[in-house]
Amino acid sequence: MSDSTAKQPEPVAPSRLRKVWESDFVYSFRHAPVAVVAASMVTLMVLSALFAPLIAPHNPFDPATLNLMNGFTPPMEPNAFTGEVFLLGTDDQGRDVFSTILYGMRISLFVGFAAVTLAMVLGVTLGLLAGYIGGWTETIIMRIADMQLTFPAILVAMLIFGIAKGITPPEYRNDMAIWVLILAIGLSDWVQFARVVRGATMVEKNREYVQAARLIGRRPVSIMVRHILPNVLNPVLVIATISLALAIIAEATLSFLGVGAPPTQPSLGTLIRIGQGFLFSGEWWILFFPACTLLVLALSVNLLGDWLRDALNPRLK
Amino acid sequence: MSALISVKNLTRVFDVSKPWLNRVIERKPKAFLTAVSDVSFEVPENSVYALVGESGSGKSTIGKIIVGLVPPTSGSVEVNGVDLSASKNTADIARVRSDIQMIFQDPYASLNPRWRVRDIIAEPVTVLGGETEGLAERLLEQVGLSAADAHEYPHEFSGGQRQRLCIARALASEPKMIVCDEPTSALDVSVQAQVLNLMSDLREEFGLTYLFISHDLTVVQHVADMIGVLYLGSLVEEAPRDTLFSTPKHPYTRMLFDAAPRMDGFGREVDPPKGEIPDPINPPSGCTFHPRCPLAVDRCRTERPEMRRIGETRVSCHMAE
Numbered sequence: 001m002s003d004s005t006a007k008q009p010e011p012v013a014p015s016r017l018r019k020v021w022e023s024d025f026v027y028s029f030r031h032a033p034v035a036v037v038a039a040s041m042v043t044l045m046v047l048s049a050l051f052a053p054l055i056a057p058h059n060p061f062d063p064a065t066l067n068l069m070n071g072f073t074p075p076m077e078p079n080a081f082t083g084e085v086f087l088l089g090t091d092d093q094g095r096d097v098f099s100t101i102l103y104g105m106r107i108s109l110f111v112g113f114a115a116v117t118l119a120m121v122l123g124v125t126l127g128l129l130a131g132y133i134g135g136w137t138e139t140i141i142m143r144i145a146d147m148q149l150t151f152p153a154i155l156v157a158m159l160i161f162g163i164a165k166g167i168t169p170p171e172y173r174n175d176m177a178i179w180v181l182i183l184a185i186g187l188s189d190w191v192q193f194a195r196v197v198r199g200a201t202m203v204e205k206n207r208e209y210v211q212a213a214r215l216i217g218r219r220p221v222s223i224m225v226r227h228i229l230p231n232v233l234n235p236v237l238v239i240a241t242i243s244l245a246l247a248i249i250a251e252a253t254l255s256f257l258g259v260g261a262p263p264t265q266p267s268l269g270t271l272i273r274i275g276q277g278f279l280f281s282g283e284w285w286i287l288f289f290p291a292c293t294l295l296v297l298a299l300s301v302n303l304l305g306d307w308l309r310d311a312l313n314p315r316l317k
Numbered sequence: 318m319s320a321l322i323s324v325k326n327l328t329r330v331f332d333v334s335k336p337w338l339n340r341v342i343e344r345k346p347k348a349f350l351t352a353v354s355d356v357s358f359e360v361p362e363n364s365v366y367a368l369v370g371e372s373g374s375g376k377s378t379i380g381k382i383i384v385g386l387v388p389p390t391s392g393s394v395e396v397n398g399v400d401l402s403a404s405k406n407t408a409d410i411a412r413v414r415s416d417i418q419m420i421f422q423d424p425y426a427s428l429n430p431r432w433r434v435r436d437i438i439a440e441p442v443t444v445l446g447g448e449t450e451g452l453a454e455r456l457l458e459q460v461g462l463s464a465a466d467a468h469e470y471p472h473e474f475s476g477g478q479r480q481r482l483c484i485a486r487a488l489a490s491e492p493k494m495i496v497c498d499e500p501t502s503a504l505d506v507s508v509q510a511q512v513l514n515l516m517s518d519l520r521e522e523f524g525l526t527y528l529f530i531s532h533d534l535t536v537v538q539h540v541a542d543m544i545g546v547l548y549l550g551s552l553v554e555e556a557p558r559d560t561l562f563s564t565p566k567h568p569y570t571r572m573l574f575d576a577a578p579r580m581d582g583f584g585r586e587v588d589p590p591k592g593e594i595p596d597p598i599n600p601p602s603g604c605t606f607h608p609r610c611p612l613a614v615d616r617c618r619t620e621r622p623e624m625r626r627i628g629e630t631r632v633s634c635h636m637a638e
Contacts, residue, residue: 211386
């Protein structure tokens with residue numbers, strides 16, 4: 001010990017940053033090229049979605065910036081009338097496809113993150129309650145979860161979407177569409193969280209640190225939040241990441257079916273729906289680029305989730 | 318010496334039936350396991366009372382009932398004259414809660430892995446809303462660790478050090494009584510001695526009372542003032558340490574002593590204990606020990622023996638004298 005420190009010029013404690021850099025978690029990340037690429041892609045896409053107004057050549061949903069003469073310009077070719085060049089071409093209205101993708105990604109990512117957050121909060125809360133209290137509370141929560149699992153998630157989401165649309169007044173429908181979408185996807189996705197958290201809670205609640213807290217007189221809610229929750233978060237993080245990819249796809253599916261994001265706020269799914277109308281008339285780029293973006297986004301998030309599952313699995317260390 | 322804890326006719330029955338649908342299909346009745354059966358004893362202040370017995374004899378259940386983790390089915394536990402399961406006076410309950418603490422068997426499971434040592438040790442005081450400034454550091458030094466360990470996480474400590482952390486946490490609320498549920502059975506023998514010595518030093522320093530639950534007779538001989546022997550949920554013999562070890566009265570106690578490995582006993586032929594601990598769901602009639610007892614007579618098969626006092630010993634056996 002003393003030998004090795006004597007050789008080093010500065011025998012000071014390693015800095016915080018250095019500790020993080022050398023921790024198991026970051027080490028396994030640095031040594032997983034797929035994870036590094038996936039994480040870079042996700043970061044790049046999240047950042048470009050966040051800063052869409054700064055990056056995009058124009059705001060595709062501001063009619064003042066549109067020129068109908070620019071419609072159907074192929075990618076990287078000058079327009080026959082105006083001579084303007086668009087990186088990924090334009091659609092029928094003369095909107096730059098690159099800009100619509102950036103703005104569409106904003107909606108897709110926002111809906112994805114918000115829906116997963118909703119599902120996570122709901123699922124973790126119900127899972128903790130079911131696992132810790134047990135008895136009838138558990139039976140009721142878990143049977144509802146089982147029943148919901150017998151329907152495909154997309155069907156549940158459409159059902160919730162339909163009901164919510166029915167009860168919102170017509171004048172708010174377009175504004176509310178995004179929030180209804182989040183609610184629908186979030187409510188269709190909580191079951192996984194609840195199941196995993198319930199299982200982990202049932203293991204943790206019998207461990208002696210929980211008994212120690214109980215005999216001190218800590219309240220059950222406080223035990224659940226302060227003691228059990230931090231110890232069941234690892235699997236939740238993994239599911240949340242994989243659910244994010246699923247939520248983005250679910251949103252795209254709903255929007256593609258025409259029950260999701262309205263054309264005034266198009267997400268990637270809406271763009272694909274609009275684009276598929278032109279596919280067979282030769283304007284392939286209107287469909288192709290949004291679809292590719294969706295593919296890369298969902299794949300990257302999924303690969304990241306896969307790596308996370310391995311990295312947080314103590315049995316694979 | 319007054320009794321800090323008095324346990325009266327304590328009984329705890331667990332419902333171990335299968336789910337109702339299985340019972341209906343298989344036509345089986347409900348099943349009940351009597352973990353603790355009519356146990357009475359008193360722990361005087363400032364002493365060490367040890368409960369010994371085989372696995373499944375109910376010793377841990379008694380400990381959990383005393384600290385209030387498990388409610389009794391019948392009977393009562395009074396801590397300083399307050400019955401934890403029956404009292405409605407919240408001020409009394411809060412006072413008793415901070416008077417009584419517990420140290421668990423598995424030091425790896427009894428510390429929350431996501432908490433820092435400082436928060437773990439101060440938790441009993443935090444919950445009661447007390448002042449915790451510098452408390453963890455002071456207690457760490459008292460149990461032989463360094464005050465600088467306060468910002469570490471539990472995984473950085475060894476088993477013996479973790480048990481010291483558990484002891485520090487148990488001391489935080491300045492209790493009068495600590496229930497120790499096999500505190501050393503998960504530790505190496507060399508570490509066991511250190512932890513036991515620490516516990517007896519702390520007892521002298523703070524005037525603590527221990528209820529010491531163990532299956533290890535050598536450990537019990539080292540620490541206990543008074544020993545209660547449990548068999549299948551009932552107390553079969555209770556005596557001061559030296560009396561118990563020199564003149565065990567109950568045949569079960571004698572069997573335990575004969576079975577214990579001894580350093581001077583290499584090469585000696587020992588009769589292994591006869592039979593196994595019976596099924597607690599269907600305990601034997603009369604004296605629960607009669608199927609394994611070398612002295613059993615007809616009376617033992619039909620009549621459950623009462624606790625009798627013989628000298629300093631209390632024993633429940635028809636044949637003891």
